[in-house]
Amino acid sequence: MSNIGEYGKVYQNFNWDISERELGYNKGDTINIGEYCSDRICKMGKGDKLALIWEGFSGESKKYTYNDIRIRSNTIASFLKNLGLKPGERICLFMDRIPELYIGFLGVLKLGGIAQPLFSAFGAESLFTRLEDAQTAAIITQKKHAPKLKTILGQLPYLKHIIIVDDDGSKALREKELAFHLEKEKQIESFDIFPSKAETPSVLHYTSGTTGKPKGAQHVHYSLISQFISTRYVLDLHDDDIYWCNADPGWVTGTSYGIIGPWANGVTQCVLDSGFKAETWYKFIEKHKITVWYSAPTAIRSLMKEGDETVKKFNLSSLRHLCSVGEPLNAEAVLWSKKVFGLMFHDTFWQTETGSIMISNYPGMPIKPGSMGKPFPGITATVVDLKTYEPINKAGVVGLIAIKPGWPSMMRTYWNNETTYQSKFKNGWYICGDRASIDEDGYYWFVGRDDDVINTGGHLVGPFEIESALLEHEAVAESAVVGKPDPINMEVVKAFVALKAGFEPSKMLDLEIMNFIRKKLSPLAMPQEIEFVASLPKTRSGKIMRRLLRAKEWGEEIGDTSTLENE
Numbered sequence: 001m002s003n004i005g006e007y008g009k010v011y012q013n014f015n016w017d018i019s020e021r022e023l024g025y026n027k028g029d030t031i032n033i034g035e036y037c038s039d040r041i042c043k044m045g046k047g048d049k050l051a052l053i054w055e056g057f058s059g060e061s062k063k064y065t066y067n068d069i070r071i072r073s074n075t076i077a078s079f080l081k082n083l084g085l086k087p088g089e090r091i092c093l094f095m096d097r098i099p100e101l102y103i104g105f106l107g108v109l110k111l112g113g114i115a116q117p118l119f120s121a122f123g124a125e126s127l128f129t130r131l132e133d134a135q136t137a138a139i140i141t142q143k144k145h146a147p148k149l150k151t152i153l154g155q156l157p158y159l160k161h162i163i164i165v166d167d168d169g170s171k172a173l174r175e176k177e178l179a180f181h182l183e184k185e186k187q188i189e190s191f192d193i194f195p196s197k198a199e200t201p202s203v204l205h206y207t208s209g210t211t212g213k214p215k216g217a218q219h220v221h222y223s224l225i226s227q228f229i230s231t232r233y234v235l236d237l238h239d240d241d242i243y244w245c246n247a248d249p250g251w252v253t254g255t256s257y258g259i260i261g262p263w264a265n266g267v268t269q270c271v272l273d274s275g276f277k278a279e280t281w282y283k284f285i286e287k288h289k290i291t292v293w294y295s296a297p298t299a300i301r302s303l304m305k306e307g308d309e310t311v312k313k314f315n316l317s318s319l320r321h322l323c324s325v326g327e328p329l330n331a332e333a334v335l336w337s338k339k340v341f342g343l344m345f346h347d348t349f350w351q352t353e354t355g356s357i358m359i360s361n362y363p364g365m366p367i368k369p370g371s372m373g374k375p376f377p378g379i380t381a382t383v384v385d386l387k388t389y390e391p392i393n394k395a396g397v398v399g400l401i402a403i404k405p406g407w408p409s410m411m412r413t414y415w416n417n418e419t420t421y422q423s424k425f426k427n428g429w430y431i432c433g434d435r436a437s438i439d440e441d442g443y444y445w446f447v448g449r450d451d452d453v454i455n456t457g458g459h460l461v462g463p464f465e466i467e468s469a470l471l472e473h474e475a476v477a478e479s480a481v482v483g484k485p486d487p488i489n490m491e492v493v494k495a496f497v498a499l500k501a502g503f504e505p506s507k508m509l510d511l512e513i514m515n516f517i518r519k520k521l522s523p524l525a526m527p528q529e530i531e532f533v534a535s536l537p538k539t540r541s542g543k544i545m546r547r548l549l550r551a552k553e554w555g556e557e558i559g560d561t562s563t564l565e566n567e
């Protein structure tokens, strides 16, 4: 039986008090995410249950119970407190996906600090922009990443401490550096957890920046109310599930649903600290008998590219529920997962800013492959007119995705940038910056990010539909569609295509693909040109950076590229 039961009924009768009640939270109480994710679970009698099964890139493994993460997060919180760090200060977590990252996140929250997770592959410059903007007071990192701070340290007067979690004492520490060892430190059985209230700042997440300078979305402890219940309803976590979220906590999926959601629900989760490799991933699922998996379209397309034979080498029968987020999930990918896993990926739509899932496919609700599904209970969503911001209320008409403000996990501001925050609200709606249409059954269909939409001769064309058509061709591994300048039509459609192994670019293939998609697309949406490329530019969180391809076509400045994968 799924947690949500019948979506339609739940949507009608839902209010956020349901989540508050399930968490045992009463309005006005203190609410600390760190406490809810560890101490509370122990109090429920689950202290000996595994919270984290961790595997490193060379196969080493560690296991932590809820009692282990409770004590160790206390230990980190107490260490930070002894350094003189204060509630409200920004404390950056800059680590690979090692246990210290996950447990440290809870530790920072227990202290009352604002957790600022940053992706460990960032270079000095990307790191600098974000530490400077947040006036970060301390950074928790690993020996191998600390040198990135060397050149920027002089320009970061607010940064007081660099805490190295894996220093074995053999190397002399540099300026401001301190060693901390999660196991060797004196373990703190009880810590005076900061009595945060609903509106106390919790997490500062910098957006992955597909569209310009990264912005720090500031969240509060009350976000737990959304994250807890959406984990139950969408990811459908049950007490005996083994859950895997392959997102890095440098991005919001990796914290909302890679730390907070599963742990506040007292579920065992697995973490794999290694890059993408189909065989390694399948082996991980098989070995740990993973039941619920939250992934992303880029990863799914990479698995598709690897082929069906690879899947067959593994026993993946433990899997029972699959979800996806981050980019549009092409129908092709949903049908593929049905074929090879016997399960469809459930697409979910949300943003760093929204803090939790906004639109989704739910267990038990029929999936229309290619659709993002329907609004989460408690979320009032619609699509609004591009100019008037009035709800369109007409099936099939494209507008901007808009959400009524007021759900618990909404960001409270952009750090240092209240003006941009305010500019996201129009006519009483929060505007996501994405275009979609709603069909007669209430399902949402993604069209493209607002700034990726192509205006060809006054007709608006979304890249998603064209990219999905391209992906159906057997030679196409990935594609990105942008507008290029045209003297007559203002813009025309241009497609960038990366081919699967075994296919070579040629005039013939170009023609063949064009003929193939012609049957699927309206003449307006037909690309004028296909350019074959070895790979597409992506953000480190896996999003295709159409903005970059577009800028090249227009001979424009490419803007901030600090989140570019191959920086």
Ligand code: WT7
Pocket (backbone or CB within 6 Å): 207, 208, 209, 251, 252, 253, 324, 325, 326, 327, 328, 329, 347, 348, 349, 350, 351, 352, 353, 372, 432, 433, 434, 446, 449, 541
């Ligand atoms: C943007 C938000 C929230 C998790 C990671 C992304 C795009 C996200 C979908 C989806 C189509 C999607 C949107 C959105 N996006 N999910 N299911 N279908 N597009 O967080 O980095 O803040 O990006 O990602 O464009 O606005 P983010």
